[in-house]
Amino acid sequence: MNEIAAAPAAVADAVDLREDFKSSGVAEILEELDRELIGLAPVKQRIRETAALLLVHRARGKLGLGDETPTLHMSFTGNPGVGKTTVALKMAGLLHRLGYVRKGHLVSVTRDDLVGQYIGHTAPKTREVLKKAMGGVLFIDEAYYLYKPDNERDYGQEAIEILLQVMENHRDDLVVILAGYADRMDRFFASNPGFRSRIAHHVEFPDYSDGELLRIAETMLARGDYGFDDDARAAMGDYIAARRVLPHFANARSIRNALDRARLRHASRLFETPGPVGAKELSTLRAEDIRGSRVFAGGLAHERKNP
Amino acid sequence: MRITQGCFSFLPDLTDDQIRAQIDYCLSKDWAVGIEFTDDPHPRNIFWEMWGHPMFDLRDPAGVMLELAACRKANPDSYIKLIAFDSTRGFETVRMSFIVNRPKVEPSFVMTRTEVAGRTVNVAITRA
Numbered sequence: 394m395n396e397i398a399a400a401p402a403a404v405a406d407a408v409d410l411r412e413d414f415k416s417s418g419v420a421e422i423l424e425e426l427d428r429e430l431i432g433l434a435p436v437k438q439r440i441r442e443t444a445a446l447l448l449v450h451r452a453r454g455k456l457g458l459g460d461e462t463p464t465l466h467m468s469f470t471g472n473p474g475v476g477k478t479t480v481a482l483k484m485a486g487l488l489h490r491l492g493y494v495r496k497g498h499l500v501s502v503t504r505d506d507l508v509g510q511y512i513g514h515t516a517p518k519t520r521e522v523l524k525k526a527m528g529g530v531l532f533i534d535e536a537y538y539l540y541k542p543d544n545e546r547d548y549g550q551e552a553i554e555i556l557l558q559v560m561e562n563h564r565d566d567l568v569v570i571l572a573g574y575a576d577r578m579d580r581f582f583a584s585n586p587g588f589r590s591r592i593a594h595h596v597e598f599p600d601y602s603d604g605e606l607l608r609i610a611e612t613m614l615a616r617g618d619y620g621f622d623d624d625a626r627a628a629m630g631d632y633i634a635a636r637r638v639l640p641h642f643a644n645a646r647s648i649r650n651a652l653d654r655a656r657l658r659h660a661s662r663l664f665e666t667p668g669p670v671g672a673k674e675l676s677t678l679r680a681e682d683i684r685g686s687r688v689f690a691g692g693l694a695h696e697r698k699n700p
Numbered sequence: 701m702r703i704t705q706g707c708f709s710f711l712p713d714l715t716d717d718q719i720r721a722q723i724d725y726c727l728s729k730d731w732a733v734g735i736e737f738t739d740d741p742h743p744r745n746i747f748w749e750m751w752g753h754p755m756f757d758l759r760d761p762a763g764v765m766l767e768l769a770a771c772r773k774a775n776p777d778s779y780i781k782l783i784a785f786d787s788t789r790g791f792e793t794v795r796m797s798f799i800v801n802r803p804k805v806e807p808s809f810v811m812t813r814t815e816v817a818g819r820t821v822n823v824a825i826t827r828a
Contacts, residue, residue, distance in 0.1 A: 496759045517752075524767070528760020566762040 408452040418490040419444050426483050430476055431612065432605035439596045440484065447491045464593040465493060465568045466560055468536075468582075470575040471598025474644030477572045478532065480598075484570065485530040494568055496528035504538040507552040515548040519555045527566045536571035537581035557587045601644050606633045610648050614678070619656065624680035635688050651686065658682045701808035703741045706781055706797040716765070719782070719800055723761035726784035731795055732756045733764050735771050737780040741807065743825065754785055768800065777803040 414420050423444060426437060450463055465488065469477040482499050489497025506522055509515035523531065533539070539549040539556075560569050571578070571588070575597065582589040601609065610629055614620055621629060636647055659682045663670055704710055714722070726733050734754030738745065751771040755764060764782070771780055780801035783794045808828045813821050 495762075498759050520766075524755060524763030525757050525759070527758070527762035527766075563762065563766075566760070 406456075408455050410448060410452060413448055413452060417448070419448065419487060422483060422487045422490060426480075430479065431608050432601050433476060433480075433598065436476075436480060436596055436598055439594070440480070440487070443594060444487060444491070447488075447493060451491060462493075462564055464564065464591065466592045467568070467570045467594040467596060468578060468592050469570060469572040469596050469598060470578045472574060472600055472644060474646035474648075475598040475600060476645065477598055478534070480596075481530060481532045481570050481572070485568075488530065488568060494529055495566075498529035499532055500526040500529060501532040501534060503534050504549065504552075507533070507539065507556075508548045510548075512548075515551040516555060519552045523555070523559050523567070527563070530568045530570060532570045532572065535573045537573050537577045540581055540585060542584060553585060553588075557591065560591050603630065603633045603637070606644070606648055609645050610652060613649060613652055619652075619676050619678060622677050622679055625678045625683055628680040628683035632683055632686060632688055639688060651683075651688075654686065655682045658685045701806055703779065703799070703802070703806055705741075705743070706799055708798045713802065714798070714800060719768070720761045720765060722796075722798065723764045723782065726782075726796060727758055727761065729784075729786070729795075730788075731784035731786050733758065734783045734785060735764070735767055735780065736783060737771060737775050737778045737801075739775075739778050739803070741779050742809070742827070748779075748781065751780075754783075772801055775801075779803065 423437075423441060426440065430437070446463065467484070469481065471477060478501060481501075485494065485497050485499040488494045500522065502522055507515070507519045509518045533556075539553055541547040541549055556569065559567070571592070573581070582592075607626070607630055610633075611621065611626075632651060633648070636642060636651065641647075655678055659678050662679075662682065663674060666674075702709075708714060723733055732754045735751035736748035737751055738748040752767060755767070758764065768780070768782070778801065779799060781797050781799045783797040786793065786795040809825050810828045812824045812826065814824070816822055
């Protein structure tokens with residue numbers, strides 16, 4: 394009764410989408426995304442589209458146009474270190490601003506957090522995690538480990554069933570994001586059709602180009618008040634090209650580790666230098682700090698192709 | 701006889717939305733919410749059964765409501781209460797508790813007074 398009486402009053406004539414875009418704080422998040430994340434153009438495009446879809450959906454709701462809550466579960470596929478977790482965090486903020494999740498926190502889990510070790514352990518464990526994620530976003534990293542086809546008694550299946558059920562029945566309460574390598578996620582979806590049909594947004598994360606990785610390196614350094622000199626920048630460019638072909642290349646994460654080691658060499662070089670050091674020396678990485686890396690010698694001893 | 705203990709027990713029963721709002725308040729204070737149930741509401745019975753563990757690290761009442769629904773399904777004709785535990789040093793105790801489920805027919809209690817030596821009176825509360 395009340396709803397019917399209240400409905401005409403609540404329905405507006407028109408919704409200003411631009412105004413909505415600004416006032417909801419979505420614009421802010423998208424700007425942040427552009428500013429903080431280098432490259433990833435297709436991902437940013439997808440997020441922009443998703444934001445537009447949700448804004449329009451909200452506007453439709455305001456005008457009283459019937460619409461089902463859109464399915465918001467997503468899958469993020471891409472190689473390690475391409476920013477899946479970072480984007481998921483932004484996504485949680487975005488969904489919160491738009492009012493599709495109530496609290497907007499991100500709970501990041503892997504198989505270990507969901508699957509138990511003995512019979513009867515999995516269900517409570519999975520439910521515990523789901524309860525913590527309610528009102529926010531549940532980010533399952535390397536989701537394909539949940540499903541182990543070679544072991545039919547694996548408890549992962551149980552976790553999958555509970556997840557599917559919650560993804561269906563509690564669509565208003567939480568959003569699930571599955572993440573992992575593209576090829577293994579494809580196989581995971583192929584063997585779990587329930588997941589594929591419940592996930593509307595498949596977002597692919599491309600690898601960074603060498604130029605983007607160099608810019609990422611500089612941003613990372615700038616954050617800690619460090620910097621390259623010109624030679625060091627060239628050395629870092631060579632480093633990225635050399636590192637990419639070695640095994641276990643993890644995009645931005647490899648760069649971060651490389652910079653940590655370069656800072657180590659930088660520190661010990663300064664320590665060896667006699668006399669006082671100024672702020673400039675303390676904050677500038679030189680070519681030799683980068684060139685000292687094992688990558689230029691062909692990687693770790695056991696990774697070298699011709700020893 | 702309507703059992704009155706904890707918060708809100710002189711008010712009409714809380715609706716689910718009201719319960720959700722109360723849980724939201726507890727969570728905003730960083731209290732851990734737990735569920736307890738019993739079929740023995742005697743005032744001296746301070747140990748109710750626990751329904752699972754107290755729920756730490758929740759952010760949204762939906763998680764508690766999920767467990768409450770499960771508890772109600774398993775014990776439809778019992779007393780169920782929510783307790784909110786504050787782990788702040790110095791408190792480390794239950795800060796709030798309220799009944800969220802009652803049996804259809806609530807038991808009544810009678811008080812018997814026994815005169816003993818002098819003017820002393822012993823009081824006993826027993827189920828009618």
